[in-house]
Amino acid sequence: MKLGRESLDDLSVGAVFLATGGGGDPYVSYLATQRVLDECGPVELLSVDDLDDDAYVVTIGGVGAPSVSLELLPSVNDAAVALETFEEHVGRKVDAVVSFEVGGGNSMIPIIAAAKKNIPVINGDGMGRALPEAQMMTYPIAGVAPTPAIALDYAGNVATFSTDSTATYERHVRNMAQAMGGMIMTVEHPMTGAQLKKSIVPDTISFSIEIGRILREYRGNAQRIFHPLSEAFAKSLYGNLFHLYTGKVVDYASSVVGGYDIGQAVIEAFDSDAPPLTINVKNEYLVARVGEQVVASVPDLITVLDYETSTPINAERLRYGQRVTVYGVGCPEYYRQPNALAVVAPRCFGFDFDFVPIEELVHAHCALNSEFA
Amino acid sequence: MKLGRESLDDLSVGAVFLATGGGGDPYVSYLATQRVLDECGPVELLSVDDLDDDAYVVTIGGVGAPSVSLELLPSVNDAAVALETFEEHVGRKVDAVVSFEVGGGNSMIPIIAAAKKNIPVINGDGMGRALPEAQMMTYPIAGVAPTPAIALDYAGNVATFSTDSTATYERHVRNMAQAMGGMIMTVEHPMTGAQLKKSIVPDTISFSIEIGRILREYRGNAQRIFHPLSEAFAKSLYGNLFHLYTGKVVDYASSVVGGYDIGQAVIEAFDSDAPPLTINVKNEYLVARVGEQVVASVPDLITVLDYETSTPINAERLRYGQRVTVYGVGCPEYYRQPNALAVVAPRCFGFDFDFVPIEELVHAHCALNSEFA
Known part of the structure; x- marks a missing residue:
């Protein structure tokens, strides 16, 4: 299934519904995603069932205080730069990306990364909603290790992390987010297709689009x-x-x-x-x-x-x-x-x-x- | 010139004199250094004048609140593990180590690293005293970039940093120190022998030993x-x-x-x-x-x-x-x-x-x- 710019309006609104107040403001992310899809064409929205068990999948998204992202605007290139920085750090290519959580910002960032790198984005996420801390994702709950992981800030500064515990990783990455201006992009919780199948909350991107459609059709x-x-x-x-x-x-x-x-x-x-x-x-x-x-x-x-x-x-x-x-x-x-x-x-x-x-x-x-x- | 355990008493006391209240408590570092020198033999205390211009030198030491190190005791292996982690991160061997600053802890850590890795420690440091922030070192003042750099915590967790500005690096590493328990070991400000010659405060290890000797001889x-x-x-x-x-x-x-x-x-x-x-x-x-x-x-x-x-x-x-x-x-x-x-x-x-x-x-x-x- 292809995800093109015609779905973005519904996706960005539906994702905010499911994000329960968090997950980042949709507006700038929406504009950035629209621009990237115009430039690179639709992305492949892959059902987790169709993913190879040995595919190398990473999560990508924004970490920090959502209020900061209203003023510290992301660049359209951040997601691809973050993914490339991660690939360089681990010395291998990423086969697909998946969201941390459903959110106006954090549903869009994997789509931008996927479009720019011409890889699929998985239909689903690691929360089925938004939650504030990394160890609350389904991936670590199912035993996926948080690192190797990287953080990229607005100025191109990079940090990497190595720890076995997602609660520890959460403390590390949260402090780095504060040091790096309050909002960063991270690539983390790398896993196999088989691990993702056991931990993902499936189909939340297509469900967000459906909720967005209903909100649009019954608007007012x-x-x-x-x-x-x-x-x-x-x-x-x-x-x-x-x-x-x-x-x-x-x-x-x-x-x-x-x-x-x-x-x-x-x-x-x-x-x-x-x-x-x-x-x-x-x-x-x-x-x-x-x-x-x-x-x-x-x-x-x-x-x-x-x-x-x-x-x-x-x-x-x-x-x-x-x-x-x-x-x-x-x-x-x-x-x-x-x-x-x-x-x-x-x-x-x-x-x-x-x-x-x-x-x-x-x-x-x-x-x-x-x-x- | 060799630096053996017979100089450690004077060095640890003299370094605290020059450290103006900071630089870390000498006692545990002193014990750790004594043990490592017993195990590995004396280290070469190299005058910066005798260093090759194209040698690859790194700074190594503790970053955080010195009060924390009174309770969160370092392991004798931390310095060598930090150095090896750095070498792996940059993909090359380190030729010599040098101190951030003079201090009961931070004069000892490079000696431990040098002894364990059988490389020289340079006679001198980057402050001629202790000061609380990284950008206050002579190395960045002389234009040495802070990264690639790594941080190691008490549990073996690792973070790496990439930024051009030492003031930015200071913010990043300080927040990581807080996230990692209040006191970490970092390897940072890699430079050539030529860069070190232009920026070092020379001979402060031997001068610390001299001050320690005077304090011992006139004790009381x-x-x-x-x-x-x-x-x-x-x-x-x-x-x-x-x-x-x-x-x-x-x-x-x-x-x-x-x-x-x-x-x-x-x-x-x-x-x-x-x-x-x-x-x-x-x-x-x-x-x-x-x-x-x-x-x-x-x-x-x-x-x-x-x-x-x-x-x-x-x-x-x-x-x-x-x-x-x-x-x-x-x-x-x-x-x-x-x-x-x-x-x-x-x-x-x-x-x-x-x-x-x-x-x-x-x-x-x-x-x-x-x-x-």
């Missing part, structure tokens, strides 16, 4: 959009979609702490005295509470859409006064297993409660609050 | 030690030694900030109502003030000795209640040139005054305070 119909979205999710590996809240952003504060965007949003209902919805952010939307009651939490997905246009809004674009609709949906089953929850449960982010699946949280909340649904 | 004679020390300095590239203060440490506070030991010591005279001496620390002793008046500042040297034993005391070993003598001495002339002062003057550390040579500061202070001398 806040009442009607839930049904087709919900149908698409029900047939996917995510499961049922839930409407969590509709209202106005009355507060959003964030700052770059330790190389992450850390923040909190408060959303009040338009015309009811329902308690406000609070969302905690670490690059991504992690926990949504109505009043004190948790209604969705990481690793399940929380997404904020513009109320008028249904455009998903990344955390770094949240502003006071925006009218928004907040949806939640379950994460891929992969992340609900104990070995995955060990690195992505709410407690891994400092929250003092265990993970409860969104479907249980929402049903409990509805039982207590009949106006909620 | 706080009254008599000044004269022989002063004679040795007067004949060296440092110039005249000045007695700045004698008294008791009444306050010392420090913390690890941004990967450095940042602190301030206050020393009160034993039995006069002279104003206290205050010393500002960033890994090293940077500025000494009697009351409000600056009596010595970076890049000139400030050294704190135990009053009873004349043992020089590193900043991370300063404690409330210690009775100390504080000396100052001019830095090598190299650091008083405009291109060097551009990176090591007091303003580079955030102090709001220009560099004035210690001989002028002390004379001005003596003219105002007749009891001072």
